[in-house]
Amino acid sequence: KNEVEQSPQNLTAQEGEFITINCSYSVGISALHWLQQHPGGGIVSLFMLSSGKKKHGRLIATINIQEKHSSLHITASHPRDSAVYICAVGGSQGNLIFGKGTKLSVKP
Amino acid sequence: DAGVIQSPRHEVTEMGQEVTLRCKPISGHNSLFWYRQTMMRGLELLIYFNNNVPIDDSGMPEDRFSAKMPNASFSTLKIQPSEPRDSAVYFCASSYHTEAFFGQGTRLTVV
Numbered sequence: 001k002n003e004v005e006q007s008p009q010n011l012t013a014q015e016g017e018f019i020t021i022n023c024s025y026s027v028g029i030s031a032l033h034w035l036q037q038h039p040g041g042g043i044v045s046l047f048m049l050s051s052g053k054k055k056h057g058r059l060i061a062t063i064n065i066q067e068k069h070s071s072l073h074i075t076a077s078h079p080r081d082s083a084v085y086i087c088a089v090g091g092s093q094g095n096l097i098f099g100k101g102t103k104l105s106v107k108p
Numbered sequence: 109d110a111g112v113i114q115s116p117r118h119e120v121t122e123m124g125q126e127v128t129l130r131c132k133p134i135s136g137h138n139s140l141f142w143y144r145q146t147m148m149r150g151l152e153l154l155i156y157f158n159n160n161v162p163i164d165d166s167g168m169p170e171d172r173f174s175a176k177m178p179n180a181s182f183s184t185l186k187i188q189p190s191e192p193r194d195s196a197v198y199f200c201a202s203s204y205h206t207e208a209f210f211g212q213g214t215r216l217t218v219v
Contacts, residue, residue, distance in 0.1 A: 031207075035210075041197055041215070042212050043210040043213075086151065095139075095156045095164060096143075096201075096208060097153070098152070100150045101150060
């Protein structure tokens, strides 16, 4: 069993839809990261959180430490949100264990 | 700051050749990570350094792989000899405390 599980693996949405990507982990962590990887490969950190909820623009990330679960939400999705979203959990030094990623495609 | 800088961006080499990937972390960051991304296995940690000292190299696949960090502003990942199965995108990341910043990656193709 992978230490970090994401769902769904693939997600297709219509522009404007509300999107949720889930992440469950089985190890102790210092922080959980949501990363975005666009075609062309660059990886951008969206959020780092260890408790509660964070919001940045149309993106919201939540984490439940007791349940070892996090969600990434995108409100009013747009084609430019199309990317692979990766959940990663971090140890105290910042070394990361990654989920397999969720490939999101938002259709106009 | 220009962010984490990796070079080269792309590398094509023949099997058996030595390959050296380079990384310049963000100034002031005290941890540096080398990751590998493949279609089959996704992103995996190869090795990480804290204050220039290798902390965990358990992800390094074989003795053909080696990494060094001679100072706080430079690290290399070397593969010698390279094999086709080493073809992947190699990312370097640096962090201060726990937030990590990634370089653009080096796409390595071994033919």
